[in-house]
Amino acid sequence: MKIYFGILFALLFALPFASAQKLYTRQASLPCIDKVFQITAHVTRDSLGDFGVTEQDIRNGIDTLNKYFSPICISFNLCEINFIDNFQYNSPANENEWAEMKVKYVRENRINMFFVSDLSWMPYDCGLGDFEGLLTPAERPAIMVFKGCLLSGAKALPHHVGHFFGLNDTNLEEGAELVDGTNCTTNGDLICDTPADPYVVGENISNYVDVQMGCRFIYGGTDANGESYLTDVGNIMSYYPEECKCGFSYEQYQLMAENYRKADPKHW
Numbered sequence: 001m002k003i004y005f006g007i008l009f010a011l012l013f014a015l016p017f018a019s020a021q022k023l024y025t026r027q028a029s030l031p032c033i034d035k036v037f038q039i040t041a042h043v044t045r046d047s048l049g050d051f052g053v054t055e056q057d058i059r060n061g062i063d064t065l066n067k068y069f070s071p072i073c074i075s076f077n078l079c080e081i082n083f084i085d086n087f088q089y090n091s092p093a094n095e096n097e098w099a100e101m102k103v104k105y106v107r108e109n110r111i112n113m114f115f116v117s118d119l120s121w122m123p124y125d126c127g128l129g130d131f132e133g134l135l136t137p138a139e140r141p142a143i144m145v146f147k148g149c150l151l152s153g154a155k156a157l158p159h160h161v162g163h164f165f166g167l168n169d170t171n172l173e174e175g176a177e178l179v180d181g182t183n184c185t186t187n188g189d190l191i192c193d194t195p196a197d198p199y200v201v202g203e204n205i206s207n208y209v210d211v212q213m214g215c216r217f218i219y220g221g222t223d224a225n226g227e228s229y230l231t232d233v234g235n236i237m238s239y240y241p242e243e244c245k246c247g248f249s250y251e252q253y254q255l256m257a258e259n260y261r262k263a264d265p266k267h268w
């Protein structure tokens with residue numbers, strides 16, 4: 001009986017980790033940045049006057065964000081919520097309008113997060129985060145997250161903060177990174193411990209992942225060498241569903257920490 005329970009226990013503990021093998025585990029040491037970033041959240045009103053998310057929703061989202069950044073000792077603190085009355089900004093019409101919002105509202109020395117309804121010109125990825133915004137404070141970089149994505153699990157926050165810290169989507173240059181990793185420094189997301197990801201933006205996610213089957217990767221296509229993909233659908237920087245996402249990889253953490261060290265401390 002004792003042996004039986006022993007085996008059962010071992011299985012119970014092994015199962016959750018089996019699907020997250022490629023993601024960060026605490027075995028390898030990571031740099032500890034020891035930094036708290038201050039956040040200004042900007043929330044737009046819709047045409048009926050509703051904001052759609054509450055302060056508590058934003059705080060819950062930031063709790064999720066903090067969980068994913070804790071391995072490199074980075075945390076985020078909500079220090080201000082700015083409510084925007086102009087409902088036109090609830091669905092910015094184009095890139096110019098987004099640029100205009102940043103000029104009007106971005107606060108210096110903060111990470112600025114805008115919560116909007118949607119973007120007709122970029123409906124995927126739950127919003128956007130200015131790539132390497134941490135390194136370009138003069139350009140008034142910011143992050144935009146769709147309110148619906150904040151309410152449905154909030155992993156869009158670590159994803160777009162990941163862009164802000166210099167991470168690419170894992171499927172950048174769809175299909176260009178080889179499964180064997182031989183071109184991983186020059187193709188795809190340029191990070192070598194994230195496996196090649198063939199997802200084509202806009203395609204039906206259910207052709208790639210079976211969520212009911214525990215987020216199994218089911219895509220049948222192959223790379224240029226004819227090799228089947230071993231894509232990690234759990235990576236925060238992928239386009240795969242919220243319920244499948246579970247973390248950043250070791251090298252993604254290293255790059256974010258490195259970019260923080262490169263950034264000008266007087267701006268952050």
Ligand SMILES: [Zn+2]
Binds near residue numbers: 159169237
């Ligand atoms: Zn992205």
